[in-house]
Amino acid sequence: MSSFDEFDAFEGASLSARAMPRQAGAYLEQLNPPQREAVETLDGPVLMLAGAGTGKTRALMARVAHLIVTGRARSNEILAVTFTNKAAKEMQKRLGQTPFELREPVRWMGTFHSICVKLLRRHAELAGLKSNFTILDTDDQIRLMKQLIRAANIDDKRWPARMLANIIDGWKNRALTPDKVPAADGGAYNHKGVELYAQYQARLIELNACDFGDLLLHMVTIFQTHEDVLAQYQRWFKFILVDEYQDTNVAQYLWLRLLAQGHKNICCVGDDDQSIYGWRGAEVGNILRFEKDFPGAHVVRLEQNYRSTPHILGAASGVIAGNQDRLGKTLWTAAKEGELVRLIGHWDGEEEARWIGDEIEALSAGSSSIAQRRENSRSEQMMQEIERLHDRDVFRGLNSREQLVGRLKEHETFLVNESNTNLLWELTTRQQEGLSLEPAFTKFNLDEMAILVRASHQMRAFEDRFLTIGLPYRVIGGPRFYERLEIRDAMAYFRVVVSPEDDLAFERIVNTPKRGWVTRRNRPFRWPRAPMV
Numbered sequence: 001m002s003s004f005d006e007f008d009a010f011e012g013a014s015l016s017a018r019a020m021p022r023q024a025g026a027y028l029e030q031l032n033p034p035q036r037e038a039v040e041t042l043d044g045p046v047l048m049l050a051g052a053g054t055g056k057t058r059a060l061m062a063r064v065a066h067l068i069v070t071g072r073a074r075s076n077e078i079l080a081v082t083f084t085n086k087a088a089k090e091m092q093k094r095l096g097q098t099p100f101e102l103r104e105p106v107r108w109m110g111t112f113h114s115i116c117v118k119l120l121r122r123h124a125e126l127a128g129l130k131s132n133f134t135i136l137d138t139d140d141q142i143r144l145m146k147q148l149i150r151a152a153n154i155d156d157k158r159w160p161a162r163m164l165a166n167i168i169d170g171w172k173n174r175a176l177t178p179d180k181v182p183a184a185d186g187g188a189y190n191h192k193g194v195e196l197y198a199q200y201q202a203r204l205i206e207l208n209a210c211d212f213g214d215l216l217l218h219m220v221t222i223f224q225t226h227e228d229v230l231a232q233y234q235r236w237f238k239f240i241l242v243d244e245y246q247d248t249n250v251a252q253y254l255w256l257r258l259l260a261q262g263h264k265n266i267c268c269v270g271d272d273d274q275s276i277y278g279w280r281g282a283e284v285g286n287i288l289r290f291e292k293d294f295p296g297a298h299v300v301r302l303e304q305n306y307r308s309t310p311h312i313l314g315a316a317s318g319v320i321a322g323n324q325d326r327l328g329k330t331l332w333t334a335a336k337e338g339e340l341v342r343l344i345g346h347w348d349g350e351e352e353a354r355w356i357g358d359e360i361e362a363l364s365a366g367s368s369s370i371a372q373r374r375e376n377s378r379s380e381q382m383m384q385e386i387e388r389l390h391d392r393d394v395f396r397g398l399n400s401r402e403q404l405v406g407r408l409k410e411h412e413t414f415l416v417n418e419s420n421t422n423l424l425w426e427l428t429t430r431q432q433e434g435l436s437l438e439p440a441f442t443k444f445n446l447d448e449m450a451i452l453v454r455a456s457h458q459m460r461a462f463e464d465r466f467l468t469i470g471l472p473y474r475v476i477g478g479p480r481f482y483e484r485l486e487i488r489d490a491m492a493y494f495r496v497v498v499s500p501e502d503d504l505a506f507e508r509i510v511n512t513p514k515r516g517w518v519t520r521r522n523r524p525f526r527w528p529r530a531p532m533v
């Protein structure tokens with residue numbers, strides 16, 4: 001076991017931070033009543049059910065500050081799990097500023113993975129690793145699996161390594177070590193999955209490496225098998241906070257449960273309506289079951305939305321109402337009406353990209369779709385037609401879009417097509433509701449507009465279109481720094497220098513750049529140890 005004593009957990013906690021409790025501060029005044037309830041209920045399990053834009057980040061930060069300011073915990077006694085490391089950094093920064101003014105950073109604030117790396121480096125030998133273990137990326141994982149698959153004489157064209165990687169990942173998300181995989185999963189990967197999983201884990205240990213899933217799996221196993229280690233962390237982490245609880249998987253849930261078992265001071269923040277990571281093992285059941293798992297839990301609902309207009313909330317609520325198994329909450333806002341939501345169907349991605357490109361140009365030029373269309377001769381015709389119909393009272397007293405379409409058909413106008421009727425209906429309702437038509441003619445900056453896509457391949461049609469029409473754009477959330485090919489190659493060189501036994505890194509760079517060396521198939525890599533860099 002790592003040699004460190006309880007004092008290590010508090011390293012960096014200065015005397016000033018351990019001083020007498022201060023007065024609860026201005027941060028409480030900036031909260032609405034449910035937020036305040038979620039912040040001030042410090043003891044026992046708390047579930048903060050927070051819809052989008054309801055100020056959960058604000059409440060989460062206030063809770064951290066409140067624990068410290070009232071002297072209930074020192075900054076190093078709080079374990080705060082955030083969804084991304086970026087979110088942790090941002091919160092850390094804001095906690096140092098008004099209205100919180102914390103003097104010390106919360107050292108155990110980060111993602112499940114970043115916190116588990118820190119813990120596992122301390123206890124690596126309990127998992128058969130050295131503390132300087134390497135963390136494999138997906139490429140390395142696949143490379144290693146391919147070696148094992150070929151060594152087992154399996155055709156990796158028919159049974160791709162990526163398929164095995166997904167299966168093993170799924171088991172790790174469910175906190176299953178090879179010996180715990182249920183018999184029902186025995187048929188996985190042509191009945192070879194469990195055996196290859198065991199070989200893969202053994203090979204990782206030889207390489208002094210682990211993959212992403214192992215970071216949690218090893219820590220759950222260590223906590224389950226070493227009571228003394230678990231007890232130590234249960235004592236240190238007096239209060240636990242978890243963000244995006246609806247996205248936790250079984251392994252993360254077990255890890256949290258083990259740590260919170262003693263004091264049960266765990267506050268989970270989440271929204272059962274925003275669970276989108278089922279495909280990577282997230283269990284929305286974790287949040288639905290919270291009150292069962294933590295009897296006596298205090299549930300607070302944050303329902304006042306500060307970000308959206310009633311139309312947007314209404315549309316979102318309509319979609320969400322169809323979800324099954326909800327804990328239920330009703331978002332509301334004090335904001336005024338705002339723009340209507342438009343739903344526009346397109347034939348394919350290219351047509352959609354073309355339409356959106358035109359719309360963006362129109363919005364940034366300060367011309368609505370109608371005004372923009374007025375600019376070309378075809379649209380001149382369109383404006384004349386609208387005026388003609390207007391004179392015949394076609395738009396008066398309309399109750400539905402269908403009625404509008406009916407009247408347009410009666411007048412045999414060429415305006416009957418989906419995009420024109422959408423636009424005419426929007427303008428009609430705006431007028432009926434006494435709303436100004438102004439917003440449709442306001443100029444917008446390009447950095448006020450965004451396109452959200454579900455998967456990165458959907459960006460292509462937009463990029464093609466924007467390049468064609470010369471519309472400047474930025475892509476946010478493309479491949480991350482460490483995922484870029486050249487960065488991964490450079491990292492592999494460093495890994496070989498630091499750990500000469502890292503065969504996977506060696507395999508990656510041995511022919512990068514191309515040196516014309518041939519590697520033999522069906523053989524795991526074991527290279528002669530000669531200095532090469």
Ligand SMILES: Nc1ncnc2c1ncn2[C@@H]1O[C@H](COP(=O)(O)OP(=O)(O)OP(=O)(O)O)[C@@H](O)[C@H]1O
Nearest residue numbers: 030031032050051052053054055056057058306307
């Ligand atoms: N009590 C409050 N009074 C006024 N404004 C608030 C209050 N709480 C939050 N806000 C504002 O609402 C907006 C959303 O807050 P915050 O980012 O904390 O929400 P969130 O729930 O974390 O959002 P999301 O999870 O959807 O990103 C921010 O602009 C914040 O300043």
